[in-house]
Amino acid sequence: MIFIIAGKELKALFASPLAWVVLTGLQLIIAFAFLRRLDEFLQLQPQFIQMASPPGATELVAAPAFATAAATLLFAVPVLAMRLIAEERRNQTMVLLVSAPVSMTEIVLGKFLGLLAFLLVVVALVALMPLSLAFGTRLDYGLLAGFIAGLALLAAGFAAVSLFVSTLTDHPIVAALGAFAALLAMVMVGDAAGEGLKARGWGVAASLAQVLSPIKNFEPFGRGMFDTYAVACSLLLATVFLALAVRQLDARRLRG
Amino acid sequence: MPDPQRASTISAAGLSRRFGNHLAVNDITLELKRGEVLGLLGPNGAGKTTTMQMLTGNLAPSSGSISICGIDLLDQPVAAKTHIGYLPEVPPLYRELTVDEYLTLAAKLHRMPRARRIADVTTAKQRCGLADTGRKLIGTLSKGYQQRVGIAQAIVHQPDVIILDEPTIGLDPNQIREIRALIRELGGSHSVILSTHILPEVEAVCDRVQILHHGNLVYGDTIAALKQMHSGSTVLVGLRRAPPLAELAAAPGVASAESVEPTLFRVQFSGDADACDALVRRAADANWGLYRLQPAQTSLEDVFVNLTRREDSQ
Numbered sequence: 399m400i401f402i403i404a405g406k407e408l409k410a411l412f413a414s415p416l417a418w419v420v421l422t423g424l425q426l427i428i429a430f431a432f433l434r435r436l437d438e439f440l441q442l443q444p445q446f447i448q449m450a451s452p453p454g455a456t457e458l459v460a461a462p463a464f465a466t467a468a469a470t471l472l473f474a475v476p477v478l479a480m481r482l483i484a485e486e487r488r489n490q491t492m493v494l495l496v497s498a499p500v501s502m503t504e505i506v507l508g509k510f511l512g513l514l515a516f517l518l519v520v521v522a523l524v525a526l527m528p529l530s531l532a533f534g535t536r537l538d539y540g541l542l543a544g545f546i547a548g549l550a551l552l553a554a555g556f557a558a559v560s561l562f563v564s565t566l567t568d569h570p571i572v573a574a575l576g577a578f579a580a581l582l583a584m585v586m587v588g589d590a591a592g593e594g595l596k597a598r599g600w601g602v603a604a605s606l607a608q609v610l611s612p613i614k615n616f617e618p619f620g621r622g623m624f625d626t627y628a629v630a631c632s633l634l635l636a637t638v639f640l641a642l643a644v645r646q647l648d649a650r651r652l653r654g
Numbered sequence: 655m656p657d658p659q660r661a662s663t664i665s666a667a668g669l670s671r672r673f674g675n676h677l678a679v680n681d682i683t684l685e686l687k688r689g690e691v692l693g694l695l696g697p698n699g700a701g702k703t704t705t706m707q708m709l710t711g712n713l714a715p716s717s718g719s720i721s722i723c724g725i726d727l728l729d730q731p732v733a734a735k736t737h738i739g740y741l742p743e744v745p746p747l748y749r750e751l752t753v754d755e756y757l758t759l760a761a762k763l764h765r766m767p768r769a770r771r772i773a774d775v776t777t778a779k780q781r782c783g784l785a786d787t788g789r790k791l792i793g794t795l796s797k798g799y800q801q802r803v804g805i806a807q808a809i810v811h812q813p814d815v816i817i818l819d820e821p822t823i824g825l826d827p828n829q830i831r832e833i834r835a836l837i838r839e840l841g842g843s844h845s846v847i848l849s850t851h852i853l854p855e856v857e858a859v860c861d862r863v864q865i866l867h868h869g870n871l872v873y874g875d876t877i878a879a880l881k882q883m884h885s886g887s888t889v890l891v892g893l894r895r896a897p898p899l900a901e902l903a904a905a906p907g908v909a910s911a912e913s914v915e916p917t918l919f920r921v922q923f924s925g926d927a928d929a930c931d932a933l934v935r936r937a938a939d940a941n942w943g944l945y946r947l948q949p950a951q952t953s954l955e956d957v958f959v960n961l962t963r964r965e966d967s968q
Contacts, residue, residue: 402762413750494746494807497710498763499735652714 399500403508404515407482411516416481420474424467424520431466432527435459456538460528461620464545467524468552468616471517472585475553476577478516479560482509483647484573502647506640510561517553521546541622548619551632555612556581558639565646581612588614609634661724663688663737663815663845664709669718671704678704680869681718684847688814691841693860693877694849701869702849703743706819709847710740723814736765739813743820745804749793753784753803756792757810764811778810781836797824805833809840816846822855834859889930891919894943906932918946 411417439458446452486492495505525546531537560577567573588611595604608614609631618625664686671679679701686692696702707713709720711731720727722734748756757775766774779785782802787795792803801824808816821837822830837859840846850856856863857877865873896902896917903911907929911921923929930947937944 399763399765402759406759409755410748410750489746489749490742490744491746491748493712493740493742494760495763496712497735497738497740497742498760499732499765500763501732651712 399504400508400511403495403500403505404510404512407509407512408515410481411478411512414481416477417516420478421520421523424470424474425523427470428463428467428524429527432459432463435462436531454538455531455535456528456541459531460537460542460545463524463527464549465620467520467549468613471520471549471553471556472581473578474520475513475517475556476560476563476574476581479513479557479564479577480570480574481564482513482561483564483643484567485570487568488570496651502644506561506643506647510557510636510640513557513561514554517557518550521549521553524549538622544619544622544624547624548616551619551629552612552616555615555632555635558636558643559584559612562639562643562646565643565650584610585613587611609638661688662686662721663723664720664847666709666720667718669705669708669720670716671701671708671713672716678869679708679715679866682866682869682871684709684864686815686845686847688845689842690862691837691846691848691860693856693863694847694866695851695853695856695863696849696866697851700866702866703819704869705866706740706742706817706847706849710738710817711735712740712742736811737814739808739811739816741804741808741816741818741821743823745800745807747792747800747803747807750791752789752791753779753795753806754788756803757806760807761810764813766811774810774812778806781809781839782806783832798826798829801825802829802833805836809844812844814844816840816844818846818848820850821848822850822852830855888920888922888949890914890946890948891921891933891937892917892944892946893919893937894945895941897940897942905936908933 436459439455483492486495525542528537528542528545559580560573563577563580564573566576588607595607608628612632612635615625615628615632615635618628662685664684666682666684669679669682669684670677682701682705684692684705694702694705704713708715709722709727711727711734714728720734723737725734725737727734748759751759754775757778758771761771761774779788782805784799784802784806787799792800795803801821805818805821808818818837822833825833834855837846837848841859841861848856848860860877862876863874864871891902893902894917896919899911899913899919902908902919902921905911907923909922909924911919914920921933923933934944934947936942
């Protein structure tokens with residue numbers, strides 16, 4: 399049942415121009431960042447030759463591509479997620495799902511997985527760019543795998559938060575802006591407060607800030623580190639917001 | 655052991671719903687047996703849609719209980735919902751899907767086994783006159799066809815209970831007749847609840863009628879009883895050389911008379927079987943110029959005015 403809804407979401411995404419615009423836009427922005435770094439990397443080549451252990455292409459070219467992708471997802475995911483619930487309510491199609499013998503949890507998970515599948519396509523497209531360098535140089539595949547996993551987790555966190563915000567309103571635009579604001583706030587909280595809180599010795603608050611900060615959890619992967627704590631935080635973030643979304647939909651039924 | 659064919663498919667008791675301080679639906683009790691078509695009648699804002707939303711699990715009632723085919727909707731929503739097909743006021747259509755894709759999705763969502771799905775989608779399309787539109791995008795269909803897709807969606811999984819909220823809205827007269835015929839046909843094997851504010855529609859397709867007014871159930875009976883109550887004893891009389899109204903009202907067997915137009919009167923008889931005959935004779939004798947005599951059509955408004963007035967005076 400979950401996969402039927404996920405499939406429906408994926409199909410609806412690709413049937414709408416929105417998804418294609420987002421894919422094209424992301425691809426253009428990321429390709430631009432990628433090619434610029436590649437250009438710089440090639441210009442610096444003569445200097446690298448003199449170094450004992452020069453940094454590789456993966457580190458210098460792929461990393462910024464993934465960082466750009468992470469930043470652009472911050473804008474793109476809220477726009478994609480606004481469709482999930484808010485737009486269905488606006489078009490009065492939510493009734494079809496709610497009247498069907500499907501639980502709210504299945505609806506939320508289905509929609510989440512549908513969006514996530516789309517975002518994984520984005521991640522794959524991003525990964526293809528540095529992979530194309532394999533024709534000319536040796537890549538650090540471990541580091542690359544780390545980037546991909548990190549970006550996928552980041553996308554999952556963004557998607558869960560945006561999905562929750564989408565359940566709060568009937569207006570797609572409000573949902574998109576709200577989700578964007580929430581994500582931006584979470585990134586800032588994690589970035590600023592995380593360090594600050596740790597420095598003051600407020601360990602619990604700092605840990606919470608880390609759970610709430612998808613970007614912060616992305617960082618270890620960028621250094622080529624598979625940090626289980628960061629992975630756990632990402633998954634926890636997604637789970638919490640999906641649970642909140644289910645609760646919100648149930649509350650809607652009670653409140654009317 | 656109750657006869658399964660005559661068992662209740664929907665039974666709702668003491669159903670109420672408040673929105674803040676506003677009581678939208680107040681203590682409604684519904685009972686529907688298999689093979690019955692129930693008309694839920696009421697003016698706009700009477701609580702029809704709210705009632706239907708509660709019966710389909712889209713809205714939780716503030717109090718009361720609902721059971722669908724013996725399964726409690728509030729305790730086991732998923733199991734109960736497999737027996738319901740629902741067409742809301744605005745059909746829940748995905749404009750970017752084709753009719754086939756959409757109906758297949760609806761069948762999947764209702765957990766129809768893969769083997770039956772194609773046959774069921776075809777049957778639903780045929781019943782709703784959509785056989786040729788399977789590959790068209792829903793967004794490009796006209797309002798009437800979209801309404802049909804909405805109905806097809808509600809019956810594709812052959813539910814025991816079909817709940818239709820104003821199914822003939824936005825259709826042309828021919829389509830309305832087709833849809834009414836379809837509802838009658840569905841009523842043979844399923845239970846149907848139908849909401850409307852058009853009285854002829856109820857008379858045409860329903861076995862029973864319940865009238866809602868301000869969230870209260872003000873009337874519930876079979877359609878035959880409703881007809882008897884509000885027509886037959888009232889006629890419209892056209893008189894070219896009409897006497898004063900008082901004289902008409904004083905004629906034998908006439909309970910009351912009122913003027914609709916200068917030469918057209920609505921006359922209610924007091925129940926005497928020959929009253930109409932007497933009135934015609936009187937008209938001929940007195941040279942009133944009788945040119946028209948027809949049973950008065952009762953509009954929903956009349957029924958309502960009657961029912962609500964009676965309730966207020968009690």
